[in-house]
Amino acid sequence: MSNALMASLLPEANANMPDFDPGDTVRVHQRITEGRNERIQIFQGVVIAKHGGKGAGATYTVRRVASGGIGVERTFPIYSKSVEKVEVLRKARVRRARLYYLRERQGKSARLREKIMVRGD
Amino acid sequence: MRGILGKKVGMTQLFDESGAVVPVTVIEAGPCYVTQVKTDETDGYCAVQIGYEEVPERKLTKGERGHLSKAQTPNIRRLRELRFEEAPQYTLGDEIKADVFQEGDFVDVVGVSKGKGFAGAVKRHNFRGGPKTHGQSDRHRATGSRGAGTTPGHTFPGSKAPGQMGNARVTIQNLKVALVDAERNLLVVRGAIPGPKGGLVFVREAVKKPKS
Numbered sequence: 001m002s003n004a005l006m007a008s009l010l011p012e013a014n015a016n017m018p019d020f021d022p023g024d025t026v027r028v029h030q031r032i033t034e035g036r037n038e039r040i041q042i043f044q045g046v047v048i049a050k051h052g053g054k055g056a057g058a059t060y061t062v063r064r065v066a067s068g069g070i071g072v073e074r075t076f077p078i079y080s081k082s083v084e085k086v087e088v089l090r091k092a093r094v095r096r097a098r099l100y101y102l103r104e105r106q107g108k109s110a111r112l113r114e115k116i117m118v119r120g121d
Numbered sequence: 122m123r124g125i126l127g128k129k130v131g132m133t134q135l136f137d138e139s140g141a142v143v144p145v146t147v148i149e150a151g152p153c154y155v156t157q158v159k160t161d162e163t164d165g166y167c168a169v170q171i172g173y174e175e176v177p178e179r180k181l182t183k184g185e186r187g188h189l190s191k192a193q194t195p196n197i198r199r200l201r202e203l204r205f206e207e208a209p210q211y212t213l214g215d216e217i218k219a220d221v222f223q224e225g226d227f228v229d230v231v232g233v234s235k236g237k238g239f240a241g242a243v244k245r246h247n248f249r250g251g252p253k254t255h256g257q258s259d260r261h262r263a264t265g266s267r268g269a270g271t272t273p274g275h276t277f278p279g280s281k282a283p284g285q286m287g288n289a290r291v292t293i294q295n296l297k298v299a300l301v302d303a304e305r306n307l308l309v310v311r312g313a314i315p316g317p318k319g320g321l322v323f324v325r326e327a328v329k330k331p332k333s
Contacts, residue, residue: 033139056133057142082140 017078017086020060022047023094023112028062028076029084040084043074046092046112048099052078063102065110071103091115123221124203124325125150126173127308129232131318135299135309143311145299148230150308150324153217154194160208167205171217172197174321201323220303227327229294232316236288246281291315295327 020026028043045064052058058078066072076083092112102110127150135143157170176198178186189196192213203209211217222228242248242264251260264283267276293314300309314322 031140056135077136077142079136080140081136 017083018088020047020086020088021091021094022049022097022099023092023115024088025090025092026062027087027089028074029086030076031082031084044089045072045074046099046102048073048102049097051075063099065106069106091117122203122205122326124171124201124323125217125219125221125308126153126171126199126201127151127219127306127322127324128174129314129316129318129320129322132313143299144313145309145311146314148308148310148314148322148324149306150219151217151303151306154192154197155211155213155215155217156189156192156194156197156200158209158211158213159202167208169203169205169209169211170200171203173199173201199321203325218303219301219306219308222298222301222308222324222326224298224301226298227295227330228298228310228324229292229327230296230310230314230322230324231290231292232314232320232322234287234289234291234315235317237286239284240286241283242281245283245286248281294329295331 024047025045026047030041030043032039032041043062043064045062047060048063049061050058051060056079059075060078061073061075063071063073091114093115094112127148130147130149132144132146135145137143151173153171153173155169156172159166159168159170161167172189172194174197175195178196180198181189181196185198186196194214237244241262243250243262248262248264250262251257251265253261264281267280267282293312296310296312296314298308299311300307308324310324316322
């Protein structure tokens with residue numbers, strides 16, 4: 001009973017929420033409200049971690065290297081209503097779930113091998 | 122006075138209109154039944170006794186069953202009283218569901234907090250404890266001084282000391298109702314409430330409503 005009750009409260013999954021995994025490069029379109037204006041802000045980077053499983057508080061962290069080589073990481077709730085959509089640009093083959101090692105790397109050593117999609121995958 | 126009995130289901134989080142995350146507690150509230158109506162004439166004060174939690178008949182004593190038979194309610198085992206200033210409008214056997222409250226209402230939630238046993242002053246009252254080093258042997262989590270010496274010559278009553286922590290009746294005031302679903306007996310309030318999951322809680326209209 002209790003678990004069913006809790007599950008029934010889970011927010012509806014965002015229709016524009018594709019399946020992605022750590023290592024994938026994504027574009028997160030977030031709605032930003034400034035006073036009366038609304039605009040879409042895009043944050044593009046590599047998903048370096050997913051956190052919280054399927055729970056109501058689940059999040060994912062996107063890392064991008066901004067101009068000047070400064071790393072910027074943003075964590076978005078999976079069920080966030082302010083995220084308009086997420087585009088998956090590139091899938092990569094990685095061997096761990098949390099890619100925190102990317103923080104210490106830059107340039108060549110920060111590359112990720114692209115996952116070649118076999119048909120039916 | 123509006124009130125309902127329920128069970129704490131657990132905590133989760135929701136998003137509000139602005140997209141901000143709100144921590145909420147889910148309560149399985151009701152259905153409750155009016156088991157007794159007290160009025161000035163009969164009891165000297167006005168109140169409604171409500172009952173919650175259906176159980177098999179064998180779990181109740183004959184006395185309890187006899188009491189419930191007057192109201193023709195299911196076999197319920199938790200009874201609480203709701204005080205009224207004047208004669209209440211409920212009649213015997215009335216059903217009370219979660220929709221006595223609406224989204225946005227302020228409520229007080231009464232429950233029995235989780236028992237922590239006999240706890241020291243560091244855990245119970247956030248005392249600092251003693252130094253960890255510099256030759257300390259048994260003073261790491263000690264309470265320190267209990268007060269002055271010969272004058273006053275005794276420990277002041279009410280001073281913070283080790284003792285039973287938790288397992289006490291706790292009221293959390295002015296929690297905002299985030300969601301109501303009477304069909305599923307669902308009441309969701311913002312913030313935390315006392316007690317373990319599955320613990321009995323009493324939800325009532327806020328006594329001290331915040332100024333809006």
